[in-house]
Amino acid sequence: xxxxxxxxxxxxxxxxxxxxxxxxxxxxxxxxxxxxxxxxxxxxxxxxxxxxxxxxxxxxxxxxxxxxxxxxxxxxxxxxxxxxxxxxxxxxxxxxxxxxxxxxxxxxxxxxxxxxxxxxxxxxxxxxxxxxxxxxxxxxxxxxxxxxxxxxxxxxxxxxxxxxxxxxxxxxxxxxxxxxxxxxxxxxxxxxxxxxxxxxxxxxxxxxxxxxxxxxxxxxxxxxxxxxxxxxxxxxxxxxxxxxxxxxxxxxxxxxxxxxxxxxxxxxxxxxxxxxxxxxxxxxxxxxxxxxxxxxxxxxxxxxxxxxxxxxxx
Amino acid sequence: xxxxxxxxxxxxxxxxxxxxxxxxxxxxxxxxxxxxxxxxxxxxxxxxxxxxxxxxxxxxxxxxxxxxxxxxxxxxxxxxxxxxxxxxxxxxxxxxxxxxxxxxxxxxxxxxxxxxxxxxxxxxxxxxxxxxxxxxxxxxxxxxxxxxxxxxxxxxxxxxxxxxxxxxxxxxxxxxxxxxxxxxxxxxxxxxxxxxxxxxxxxxxxxxxxxxxxxxxxxxxxxxxxxxxxxxxxxxxxxxxxxxxxxxxxxxxxx
Numbered sequence: 001x002x003x004x005x006x007x008x009x010x011x012x013x014x015x016x017x018x019x020x021x022x023x024x025x026x027x028x029x030x031x032x033x034x035x036x037x038x039x040x041x042x043x044x045x046x047x048x049x050x051x052x053x054x055x056x057x058x059x060x061x062x063x064x065x066x067x068x069x070x071x072x073x074x075x076x077x078x079x080x081x082x083x084x085x086x087x088x089x090x091x092x093x094x095x096x097x098x099x100x101x102x103x104x105x106x107x108x109x110x111x112x113x114x115x116x117x118x119x120x121x122x123x124x125x126x127x128x129x130x131x132x133x134x135x136x137x138x139x140x141x142x143x144x145x146x147x148x149x150x151x152x153x154x155x156x157x158x159x160x161x162x163x164x165x166x167x168x169x170x171x172x173x174x175x176x177x178x179x180x181x182x183x184x185x186x187x188x189x190x191x192x193x194x195x196x197x198x199x200x201x202x203x204x205x206x207x208x209x210x211x212x213x214x215x216x217x218x219x220x221x222x223x224x225x226x227x228x229x230x231x232x233x234x235x236x237x238x239x240x241x242x243x244x245x246x247x248x249x250x251x252x253x254x255x256x257x258x259x260x261x262x263x264x265x266x267x268x269x270x271x272x273x274x275x276x277x278x279x280x281x282x283x284x285x286x287x288x289x290x291x292x293x294x295x296x297x298x299x300x301x302x303x304x305x306x307x308x309x310x311x312x313x314x
Numbered sequence: 315x316x317x318x319x320x321x322x323x324x325x326x327x328x329x330x331x332x333x334x335x336x337x338x339x340x341x342x343x344x345x346x347x348x349x350x351x352x353x354x355x356x357x358x359x360x361x362x363x364x365x366x367x368x369x370x371x372x373x374x375x376x377x378x379x380x381x382x383x384x385x386x387x388x389x390x391x392x393x394x395x396x397x398x399x400x401x402x403x404x405x406x407x408x409x410x411x412x413x414x415x416x417x418x419x420x421x422x423x424x425x426x427x428x429x430x431x432x433x434x435x436x437x438x439x440x441x442x443x444x445x446x447x448x449x450x451x452x453x454x455x456x457x458x459x460x461x462x463x464x465x466x467x468x469x470x471x472x473x474x475x476x477x478x479x480x481x482x483x484x485x486x487x488x489x490x491x492x493x494x495x496x497x498x499x500x501x502x503x504x505x506x507x508x509x510x511x512x513x514x515x516x517x518x519x520x521x522x523x524x525x526x527x528x529x530x531x532x533x534x535x536x537x538x539x540x541x542x543x544x545x546x547x548x549x550x551x552x553x554x555x556x557x558x559x560x561x562x563x564x565x566x567x568x569x
Contacts, residue, residue, distance in 0.1 A: 060412060061568065099328060107323070107327050
């Protein structure tokens with residue numbers, strides 16, 4: 001996707017987009033474009049402004065300032081028209097506990113004025129897609145968190161949206177349930193659905209996003225592909241050292257020169273180096289005896305730490 | 315407009331699963347009240363010095379008042395906890411507003427559904443009244459729109475109030491200080507004229523008293539002289555309530 005892509009091509013176009021709640025600035029003049037067919041992510045900790053941004057894109061919250069176009073239209077004027085073509089997976093499921101699994105999809109389809117017979121057929125297809133077909137006639141409440149999430153995703157697809165918005169799609173799910181959700185989202189992307197998601201999980205952003213912006217304190221602090229962000233803001237590898245708690249103060253100066261950068265966290269020390277193994281042996285040569293050492297590749301977590309000095313999940 | 319119909323449709327889908335219980339209560343409650351108080355207590359009155367209340371048997375006096383009070387209570391029940399749940403606990407409205415539906419559709423649908431609920435419970439009550447022989451004219455059918463309007467006169471303002479609430483603490487307060495006192499003292503069980511003057515003034519300032527006297531006159535096939543004023547009071551409460559809700563609901567749901 002060329003960086004020079006024009007505004008007309010972008011499914012979402014934001015310049016100086018701002019959201020204020022009384023005195024609190026939730027989103028502070030951010031710029032971004034989401035291109036057709038890509039998976040675009042907002043990565044950041046809780047309270048960074050991700051949900052407020054998503055609600056503005058979803059035309060349920062109006063911007064306090066700046067410019068926003070969604071599907072080429074103005075959300076303030078054309079909210080219902082835009083929403084007719086969006087799929088929305090909110091942060092907290094808003095499923096109807098009084099209705100069965102299939103009824104949840106049927107009733108939602110009706111909000112889009114989809115004829116009943118079409119809605120019934122689509123309900124079958126979508127329940128199959130999210131692997132809930134055998135639960136069609138079940139109550140919603142006893143479903144697992146992962147199943148409810150998949151049902152919410154199915155519901156968001158009932159109007160065959162070209163743009164799917166997901167606010168923290170896998171927060172609170174166990175690893176297996178997360179992978180199942182990721183797999184379905186990946187398939188949707190393959191089918192040409194444009195995906196915009198927020199997450200505070202770096203692995204989710206890396207798995208799903210072609211491009212992402214890192215948000216912190218209502219602002220965008222970096223943007224690019226996961227790979228390019230890691231290349232730009234981190235080293236290839238990271239050496240993680242854990243020391244006995246009382247030994248930590250004795251470190252000062254002893255790690256100098258081993259790595260490009262050293263981060264001392266409360267529970268561990270991170271050494272950013274091109275070659276993690278070489279750094280580990282250098283640590284040992286200096287007579288340091290950490291309780292454990294781990295060499296891993298850099299992740300978006302490291303990018304975030306570098307950019308903000310804090311961890312993503314606190 | 316079609317948006318509001320979709321919201322009503324959602325209600326119908328939910329109601330399809332619960333209507334049996336609701337329908338049972340709609341019939342059982344008036345039967346119990348009319349039998350116990352109308353006939354039971356009424357038989358004591360018939361043996362007393364006056365025999366009648368306002369010129370009719372106590373059962374005939376009581377039934378239209380109870381009908382109006384039932385509409386008030388139905389409206390109270392429908393516009394408190396279920397609305398709170400959809401705003402805050404289940405976030406049903408948030409789900410709806412992510413679709414082409416607007417807050418206006420949501421409000422329109424909720425008011426529409428309230429009208430349907432009020433009309434069906436009132437009709438069930440009406441059938442019970444026929445069964446008890448307290449309906450003396452076809453004109454009595456007009457009681458149904460009257461008490462539906464009475465239900466709206468309570469339901470719409472309460473809906474507006476619910477949209478401002480973050481907790482459900484206010485609902486029992488409404489029940490204790492408005493709904494129950496009106497039910498007991500608002501002209502359902504005895505004529506308002508027997509209340510002390512101040513209480514009479516308060517009673518006439520509420521919708522219930524107006525819908526009670528109007529229903530009562532319609533039940534025996536008449537029309538009380540102040541009918542237009544009664545309808546105007548009910549309509550004013552309902553209209554103001556809907557206007558208030560069309561301010562408080564968007565304020566709550568659109569941030």
